[in-house]
Amino acid sequence: MEHLTEIRWHGRGGQGAKTAALLLADIAFGIGKYVQGFPEYGPERMGAPITAYDRISDYEIRVHSNIYEPDFVVVVDDTLLHSVDVTAGLNTKGGVLINTEKGRDEIMPLLKGYEGAVYTINARKVCMETLGKYFPNMPMLSALARISGIMEKDVFFMEMEASLKHKFEKKPEVFAGNMKALQMAFDAVELISGPADGKKVNMSDRRVA
């Protein structure tokens, strides 16, 4: 069976959502997938809401529209929950992953009754403990790998290691910090609502959906 997984990222300009989306496309390409990673630009300024997308597929991708019915949504900044309908069109067999320090009681009322899996991660904590600076995109990418099951854990870490080693060739300490952040984030994801087996759900063949 051939599959297509669609992911939508919500972030604010400067948080690296686009970079993470492109990096995910990059590593999925590395394991032989067809990929699309692309940003949607609104007004370009630091802090403005931005959206980025990934399609990861076993067959050639020809569609060039944005993603309206994603399988997974990543929210890099929880202040967006007040202004953006992040679960719009989201597959109830998939899930939403939110970077937040808040608990279930504060988050759930903002999700408009979404019935799929809701995951949270405190990416700020991960960042401060591993990088000493707040760059939430790497922890979010790792947490997404965990909940989406796009690739096996060891494959994900192997691909990320290769990719980051190349990227931070001249900054070995940044490379080490990022790898630590990825590992810590992978284990720090919490399921706060919905079915826990989201990652095991086979996404339907969307080619003729």
Added chain:
Amino acid sequence: MGIKERMSGNEAVAYAMKQINPDVMPAFPITPSTELPQFVSSYIANGEMDTEFIPVESEHSAMSAAIGAEAAGARTMTATSSAGLALMWEMLYVAASNRLPIALALVNRALSGPLNINCEHSDSMGARDSGWIQIYAEDNQEAYDNFIQAYRIAEHKDVMLPIMICQDGFIISHGVSNIELLEDKDVKEFVGEYNPEHYLLNAAEPVAVGPYAVSCYGMESKRAQAQAMKNAGQVILDVAAEFEKISGRKYGFFEGYHLEDAEYAIVAIGSACGTTKDAVDLLRSNGKKVGLLKVRVFRPFPGKELAEALKSCKAVAIMDRCESFSANGGPLAAELSAALYQARGSARVIKIVYGLNGRDYTVADARQVFADLEEVAADKNSNTDEYRYIGLRE
């Protein structure tokens, strides 16, 4: 052997530029084409290219410098978008009429206003009568392949015209996806060296470039230029056939997708065609005889060939990602409608404007267009004079 990679459209075209390694690139940055001169500058800094990069103070100067370099005998390229192309306007005509085979990588973007950085074809469509060859791409692969074919077409002795290789801003230019690249040596061998017949730096043959033409000669000059554009058609096909030998990828004036037996067809340009293909597959699986005609070459305009490809259709939607404010539809719709009339085509035509200022075009939009076509074909009295918008908020 092709190299499997993942790249954005801008990365892909910059990579083609690196492989071709032209002599001169004057450029001025503008979103979303800024990355092109940026990548080329990095390649030069890293010693991977030895192109002479000229940072200029405006796009008018970029095209002027390109004209100077090309007239001197140097293989020249530049890149721009939107307002950048608009500022080149005067010089676009000078480049074409002086028969200078400059290659311009255009990343299509809306013209103001409202001020907008996203995709629209209004920039290149506005320049459709400037005498430049125009070739459009559906995705990063085609943008790359088209750029590699550009100089072979432009520099052909029967052509000698500048060429615009267009890709959709952001949708293709900033979207990363799979691509197959050619080996450097295959590209170099395919593109070859530039040996202009006449050029300014040839001391043995002094020539004038761009002189005044009195009325008794000017018209002949224009007629010769028009002939060159006519000749470009066959050259485009010949170069595509040779390109297929090194790449395995087939190109022509257009691509038909399930068009042979299609009763209803969408005609479009650029990235919208990929999205339309998905809609065609969906509808075909439900037994609908629908198809797509993707226009690759807009200048020269292959009107006869396009009309021939649509001859079995009951109804055709001609789609423009451009509002030409003619109050009669976009440029593709106007020119193809005329071609269909000349070919005594029997298909009913609806003219559609879509995707302005980066408005998304979806599979659902394409399905709506096909549904509209069925409706139009069923009702002989339906009004198809008015052009329509799709994807408009109501």
